[in-house]
Amino acid sequence: MRPVGAGHSFSPLVPTDGTLIVLDKLSGLIGFDKKSRQATFAAGTRLGNTGPLLEGIGQAMINLPDIDRQTIAGAIATSTHGTGLQTGSLSKYITALRLVTPQGEVYDLSRDSQADLFDAARVSLGALGVITRVTFQNRDSFSLKSQTWVEPTQDVIESFNERMNQYEHYEFLPFSHSDYSLVIAHSETHNPLLAPPPAEDAGDLFALISMIPVSLRKPVINFLVSSLEASESVEASHLALTNVRNDRFNEMEYSIPIDSGLPCLKEVLQTISDHQVDVVIPLEYRVIASDDTWLGMCTSEAKASISIHRMAGYDYRPYFDLIEPIFWKYGGRPHWGKVHSLGYKQLAALYPRMEDFIEVQKNFDPEGQMLNPHLRKLFGFSKR
Ligand SMILES: Cc1cc2nc3c(=O)[nH]c(=O)nc-3n(C[C@H](O)[C@H](O)[C@H](O)COP(=O)(O)OP(=O)(O)OC[C@H]3O[C@@H](n4cnc5c(N)ncnc54)[C@H](O)[C@@H]3O)c2cc1C
Structure with a gap:
């Protein structure tokens, strides 16, 4: 029995020869509290639908990931996050959730009600049961000024620590075989809305670059990207923080x-x-700011995250196999929803609460009904 969200994970958390549980019809705002700025959603709600619904009640999510196609339950199951030194993963802001176990028991979990299980279930890989509703701590709705520009990577690295404190949300995307990076910065503003420039299709640029032999790319990429124009816009936070990504790719990410x-x-x-x-x-x-979930990418300490990608249709393995040991060398933890090669032994060394999580999994699911081959590998189960 595997619950599926929007199917946007790169790792095989969902595939099963058994039963797929789709929560598309369990969608929408269930309730909210104006004073505490909390709101409860049905777990199948797409992140992209939460923005307008929250705007209608004067609230906004504290942070969002790069895209908004995921479901709430799917996103929290893998510790999905955006960027910002003061802002954590979506799971950090959960104040309550409802979990239905494979045995049919219903748990309403929160900090005040079975706090341990609550911390386990906030990043669950869909292994504890089906989450049906989630309450988030939000904030008053707000606007963000988005700025993007291209800058030498060396300069971006040197100024990073200063700038990550300066902007609420800050990230950069280094172009490989180039001296440049694309920088994206967001800061809260009360300025009037200013529409962003029409989105350019990065696929055309990538297709052009890929026609050039790697050894000759650097001057061409430097020329092409350094002439990209800086842009500025002001939008509601949920629009400013998320993008449309039309190109298909595979991704590995470590914190x-x-x-x-x-x-x-x-x-x-x-x-x-x-x-x-x-x-x-x-x-x-x-x-990403720290949180206190058991299996979060940033449990107990703030982290940096690095993502690498390969266009769909190309074999990503040789590239990812080359880079993954570098992430290990620096003490990295893999993103659960992205490609990685780790199994139980390595994961147990990276996650101090892994054993506790596995105990909860066994209690909630004694017959292993929620397990697929990938989860068995992660949890070190040979038979269950
Ligand atoms: C283009 C793209 C951009 C991305 N950007 C980011 C980003 O900026 N930051 C980031 O951190 N990640 C990012 N991701 C990864 C993505 O956020 C995660 O993989 C996320 O888990 C996908 O959510 P989903 O709704 O598609 O869930 P799925 O991939 O369908 O499922 C993910 C997990 O959730 C479980 N699940 C689903 N529904 C339930 C339920 N009701 N109850 C219990 N478990 C459930 C599944 O069993 C599975 O284990 C990106 C992925 C893509 C494709």
Whole structure:
């Protein structure tokens, strides 16, 4: 029995020969509290639908990931996050959730009601049962000024620590085989709305670059990206923080202790260059505040996260296999929803509460009805 959200995970958390549970019809705003700025959603609600619904009641999510196609339950199950030193994953802001176990028991979990199970269920990989509703701590609705520009990667790295404190949401995307990065910064504003420029199809740029032999790319990419114009816009937060990504790709992402993030990124970029890896999609470097979930990417400490991508249709394995050991060397934890090769032993060393989580899983699901081969590998179950 595997619950599926929007099917946007790159790792095989969902596939099963058994029963797929689709929560598309369990969607919408169930209730809200004006004073505490909390709102409860049916768990199948797409993130993209939460923005307008919350705007209608004067609230907004504290942060959002790069896209908004995911369902709430799917996003929280993998510790999905955006960027911002002061803002954490979506799971951080859950104040209550309802979980239906494979045995048919219904648990209403919160900080005040079975806090341990609550911390386990806020990032559950869909392994504890089906989550049917989620309450979030939100804030008053707000607008963000979005600024994007291209800048030499060396300068972005040198100014990163200062700027990650300066902007509410800050990230950069280094172009491989190039000296430049795309920088994206968001800051809260009360200025009037200002529409963003029409979105350009990055696929055309990637297709052009991929026609050039890797060894000859650097001057061309430098020329093409350094001439991209800076842009500025002001939008409601849920629109400013999320994007449309039409290109299909595979992705690996690790969270790294924040002080090791930039050294790790530099080694990744150097390795791509040394090995002349034929990759065109830029990397992505973000920061995320800590939370106290058991299986979060940022449990107990703020992290930097580094993502690498490969266009769909290309074999991503050689590239990801080359880079993944660098993430391990810097103490990285994999994103549960993205490609990684780790199994139980390595994961148990990275997640101090892994054993506790597995105990909860066994209690809620004694017959292993929620397990598929990927989850068995993660939890070290050979038979269940
Ligand atoms: C283009 C793109 C951009 C992305 N950007 C980001 C980003 O900026 N930040 C980030 O952190 N991640 C990002 N991701 C990864 C994505 O957010 C996660 O993989 C997320 O889990 C996908 O949500 P989903 O609704 O598609 O869930 P699915 O992929 O369908 O499922 C994910 C997990 O949730 C479980 N699940 C689903 N519904 C339920 C339920 N009702 N109860 C219990 N468990 C359930 C599933 O069993 C599975 O384990 C991105 C992915 C893509 C494709």
